[in-house]
Amino acid sequence: MMHGLSQFISDCRTVSSGAELDDLFRNLYRTFGAETGALSCIGSPSKLLNFSKVVGSSNPEFVRTYIENNFILYDPAAKRSIKSLAPFSWDECRIEVGEDKRALNVLNVADEFGYKNGFVVPIHSGLGNFSVVTFTGSDLDLTPATRGSLHLIGIYYHLALERLMLIEAAQARPDLTPRQIEVLRWVSAGKTDWEIGRILSISEATVNRHVERAKERIGVRTRAQAIVECLVNGIVTL
Amino acid sequence: MIHAVTSANRHLYTRQLKAMHKMRYDFYVAQRGWSDGLTIEDECEYDEFDRPDTVYLMNLSRDGEIRSTFRLMPTIDYYLLDKLPQFVDGPVPRGKQIWDMTRWIIAPAFRKASGQTRIKTQGELTCGLFEFAATRGITHYTTLMDTAFLPAVEQAGWKYELLGLPVPYGDRGETAIAVIIDVGPKALAHNRMIYGVDYSILFESPPPRIGERIEDVLARLDVIETIEKISDREARMAAWSGLTTQFSAA
Known part of the structure; x- marks a missing residue:
């Protein structure tokens, strides 16, 4: 396995600040051609992680469009993340949605904003928190090795965030x-x-x-x- | 109690082995549609790794029903990661102190059990798994698991190394990852503590006398009674506090 990835996994177990973690996360996913990494938490019974955060250069205009148009209801990637814990790319979603116009619209709008392709990693942690980590990039080349690496980056980023938030909650x-x-x-x-x-x-x-x-x-x-x-x-x- | 079913005592567990292969059929073949390299007979699933040197760890209830099982085998001969080297980046782990773990299943009846019963069931099997390692001088288990399982392994505090990147298997986009888990004495102590199992849970039957069934062996060795006594922790704690009360009164 790549050295940078092993180092990231090991750093995730000891990192003590969110800002430091985000830096490690951003520096690593960039080496795989991703431009943004976003973690959104869809279901969290313990209420510890109830947020959506984007690391990297997110486009505020896209975020506004997404929220204003209630894209979450039609977003095929969100639907699929709830159904299965297997990672997938937006391209695979496109094939799946077929003629569903509202679902296609979400993908097309994302495309217009320069999010050509995305790789989505749904995560269900042992502590009962569910999240989705999405990587996007204008020329994200999803080779098997890149998919495998981004999958692990998503998992360990989630685990580190969850650990930090747990500590924060405990200290408060x-x-x-x-x-x-x-x-x-x-x-x-x-x-x-x-x-x-x-x-x-x-x-x-x-x-x-x-x-x-x-x-x-x-x-x-x-x-x-x-x-x-x-x-x-x-x-x-x- | 966790029974270690080996080639030396396998004939005592004919009924349980049959039930285990049936459970494997239900889980892997009927639900997941696996068929490659599997032998399916009479709604039971077998593969090339059901060999004489294979050991099955079975969590059995007092009346011999399976709660959950694992399959273990040495890595000195051909094993799963030799067959699927695409999951390993580098040499396939091999050694007398490394065993491979596959086919981890909980019986359907125990999947529906309440939280505490389920945790106890799984906790006992996990402690049995680590205790078995201690009996054989095993320091590491390799296993190939669904990548979605990785957060749970990390958060259970197990020490492990990844052997490669996640690689797809099956036809629903799932990926699996190979890991090597530290199962030395510290790991046993850690697992006993997190599951609250502070007693020996593993039973490996000595060679039986002619005509004996497993129930007879257990009765002859007085095993059931001992296990019942020590696993009834609440009674034991009550007895203990009674004793200390008496002690301080005196």
Whole structure:
């Protein structure tokens, strides 16, 4: 695997600010020919991530047009992201929409604004947050290697954002104890419970208890649920 | 309890093996339409990796019903990533301490179970998986999984390396990714902690006596009783607090 990508994955586990993360994200997707990377959160039961953000040079005029015309209702990419977790390109959507004029209109307007092609990565995280990361570019060449790389960039960007927002939410909550916040900070820096225990001179089980109590208070689901939810939703091992 | 079904004790699990192949048929063939390289007989699915050196880990209920299963095999001989090298960037992992993991399935009845039951079911299987590694001195499992599963693996705190980029499989645009997971002793401790399983969950039957069934082996070894005792954590905690009360009263 490409060095830059491995480095990005590793940085995503330790990065501590959103601005720094966005820089890493932008610098990497550009090497694959994408001009913008956008993360939109469609469903988030825990309310931690309820936003849409664009990294890179987004066109405010396009965003305004999209919102004013309620494109979200007809956007074939949005529809498809809800149905399946497999990544896809706008070109593939175009084939799918056939004669649906309103759906075609969304794609054509995007095209007029210079978004010639896009690559869409739907993500369902273990913590129950759903998001869609879209990469666009005027000459985005979607080779198999580029698709695979953008897919991973989208996933790890989502995971890092989710981790940062979780920490932010935790820190904004006055009902968390200082110890819980301290432990969550180390968790956010990618340390294991065992490592945190060594740093703070407390047992691994105590660290875990702080994490679990903090998560209960913030209202996120357990780490264990992460895997189970995916399995029962039929995501497979081969 | 998680049963390690090996070539040495496989004949004790005829009923469960049949049920597992049927579950695999339902999941991979009937629902997903897979057929390449598979042998389908009597609504059961088999492939070339159901071999004598294959080990099945089965989470069985007390009456022998399957809750979930995994398939494991050594990588010293031909295995899945040898067959599908396009998922691996570089040499295919191989070694005595590396095993491959495939066909991870939860029985339909347990997919509908309530959250806690499901987590317990899966938690026990996961701990059994890591405990099995400890019994064989396995340090890593390789696995090929749907890329959509990656966030859950990351967020469960497993340590792993990606072996390549996501590559398409199937006909619905899905992609799969090969990973190598660290399953050393620290990983076992970590998983036991996050799933709250603080007891040994794996059972590997010794060679049975002539004519014995698995139920007989378990009864002879007094396994059911022991497992029931230790897995009843609430009763154990209650007993423990009773004991400490007595202790402090004295």
